[in-house]
Amino acid sequence: MPETSSLLEVCDVTLRYKTAQSLVTATQRVSFTVDKSDRCVLLGPSGCGKSTLLKAVGGYLVPSEGEIRIRGKRVSGPGADRMMVFQEFDQLLPWKTVLQNVMFPLIVAHRLTRRQAEERARAYIEKVKLTRAVDALPHTLSGGMKQRVAIARGMAMEPDILLMDEPFAALDALTRRRMQDELLQLWEDTKFTVLFVTHSIAEAIRIGNRILLLSPHPGRVKAEVDDVEAANSTEGGATRLEGQINDLLFMDDAVGASHE
Amino acid sequence: MNEPRITIHSAVAIDSGMDAVVVERKLSPFERLWASATIRKTCLVVVLGVIWQAYASHVDNPLLFPSLSETLKSFVDHSIDGTLPLRVWSSMKILLMGYACGTALAAVMTVLAINTQIGTDLLETLTAMFNPLPAIALLPLALIWFGLGSGSVVFVLIHSVMWAVALNTHSGFLAVSQTLRMVGRNYGLRGIGYVTRILVPAAFPSILTGLKIGWAFAWRTLIAAELVFGVSSGHGGIGWFIFENRNMLDTPAVFAGLLTVIIIGLLVENLIFRTLERRTVRRWGSQS
Numbered sequence: 001m002p003e004t005s006s007l008l009e010v011c012d013v014t015l016r017y018k019t020a021q022s023l024v025t026a027t028q029r030v031s032f033t034v035d036k037s038d039r040c041v042l043l044g045p046s047g048c049g050k051s052t053l054l055k056a057v058g059g060y061l062v063p064s065e066g067e068i069r070i071r072g073k074r075v076s077g078p079g080a081d082r083m084m085v086f087q088e089f090d091q092l093l094p095w096k097t098v099l100q101n102v103m104f105p106l107i108v109a110h111r112l113t114r115r116q117a118e119e120r121a122r123a124y125i126e127k128v129k130l131t132r133a134v135d136a137l138p139h140t141l142s143g144g145m146k147q148r149v150a151i152a153r154g155m156a157m158e159p160d161i162l163l164m165d166e167p168f169a170a171l172d173a174l175t176r177r178r179m180q181d182e183l184l185q186l187w188e189d190t191k192f193t194v195l196f197v198t199h200s201i202a203e204a205i206r207i208g209n210r211i212l213l214l215s216p217h218p219g220r221v222k223a224e225v226d227d228v229e230a231a232n233s234t235e236g237g238a239t240r241l242e243g244q245i246n247d248l249l250f251m252d253d254a255v256g257a258s259h260e
Numbered sequence: 261m262n263e264p265r266i267t268i269h270s271a272v273a274i275d276s277g278m279d280a281v282v283v284e285r286k287l288s289p290f291e292r293l294w295a296s297a298t299i300r301k302t303c304l305v306v307v308l309g310v311i312w313q314a315y316a317s318h319v320d321n322p323l324l325f326p327s328l329s330e331t332l333k334s335f336v337d338h339s340i341d342g343t344l345p346l347r348v349w350s351s352m353k354i355l356l357m358g359y360a361c362g363t364a365l366a367a368v369m370t371v372l373a374i375n376t377q378i379g380t381d382l383l384e385t386l387t388a389m390f391n392p393l394p395a396i397a398l399l400p401l402a403l404i405w406f407g408l409g410s411g412s413v414v415f416v417l418i419h420s421v422m423w424a425v426a427l428n429t430h431s432g433f434l435a436v437s438q439t440l441r442m443v444g445r446n447y448g449l450r451g452i453g454y455v456t457r458i459l460v461p462a463a464f465p466s467i468l469t470g471l472k473i474g475w476a477f478a479w480r481t482l483i484a485a486e487l488v489f490g491v492s493s494g495h496g497g498i499g500w501f502i503f504e505n506r507n508m509l510d511t512p513a514v515f516a517g518l519l520t521v522i523i524i525g526l527l528v529e530n531l532i533f534r535t536l537e538r539r540t541v542r543r544w545g546s547q548s
Contacts, residue, residue: 058442058446060442060445077445078442078445078446078448079446079448080446080447080448082446083446084442084443084446086439086442086443088437088439090437090439090440091439091440091443093440093443093458093461093462094462094544094545094546095461095462095464095540095543095544095546104447105446105447108447108448108449108453108457109447109448137543137544137545138545139544139545139546140545
């Protein structure tokens, strides 16, 4: 295996899935890399295969072409080195309390003892400000709290990369805004690496330091935005970038190519 | 341009009024009692008992329709002289044996079914074939195969329990959400660990339903088997007790036998299954 500096490498990945009638190509020859401590956002309209791509990185789908490498090692199946945070609220195990939900993967995947697992779980639950709810069962929590638990669970595993599949999409606008800020705050603390999927341009600009724009049918990388933070620091920069990205996404392929 | 105007309502000014709104009111003792399902159901049972007693006194024919008091008297008499507890014990032994074997076999079948395509096909075909087949119809055959002992009764019990439990467990497994499955695999769980730590708890509402249905089927099959063929096996159970007393035209004792079946059913439902439900699916919010 070639030793490379990138944490995650996606090389010429084509993903296809079968429906009852046809073979659908979700992404075609997509390549990108994610470095350590990146907040990389996959952005695109629905149907651009961004969630499918994330699932492939998670190991749930096998690329029909190309390969995905994490720390130079080929991804061959789901594993705890790539923790997923899903959009759905039912991703927590309903028979376990908040604490047990965070502890469980630490015990089964990292083989920590109960004491070590509990200690680490409590630390991360405190980070997402849920200390009051450690013994609550998931069905008693609000949507935002459930997503916080899922994030704490993912972070407690200290994975190579955290894969987030539109984690805030099902939340109301106010909660979503707050969760975005909290995620950034957490990133400031621990500098974890995250690959984040969203269809909201504004969210991509708030969350990411790099944005990959995907075009639909089939998904291809259309453009890449680096140093996204620069837009947030200047006045009106974010709005301007949002406009630019919007134009890029809804332009024809030919025009998009000349723009680059 | 005009600035938007904001008017702030002082909440304190409203609340400090003399007639403060009652936010929380304690329920009266009666309301609290009535909220308990046990109490409501006990009341219902008492009412039904009173109706029974009244009707039986009106008919006044213990041979056809003994009253509640006569039934209870017979129940107590037979309990004290030891015949009824002995019959219950011998029924229970066979019942538990058949139930345990049936559930275990169902577990093996569903684990096979969830892991392999051919297992799924096998389970679906077998349940489609055997689930509609009344267990009691197999008894004559079982008697030829296993003789006149408890073996043949256990065999039909397994048949009556297994398909109901397997069918429910399997459909429960299939209904586990895709997200939870992906979460389990994300943790690196595979094979039996994946089944026991993710699928079983997630499908527990269906599994519990299967266990309840299986239990009821087992009871019915056992009593029926004893009624029809219990004569031949040396020490019969409750079914045999009912059969015996009917032959002696001791109708209150027949009623006492039926009452025993009902009481055991109620006890198992309310003590065992209800407790299990409260500690699991209700606590987890998977069932309200």
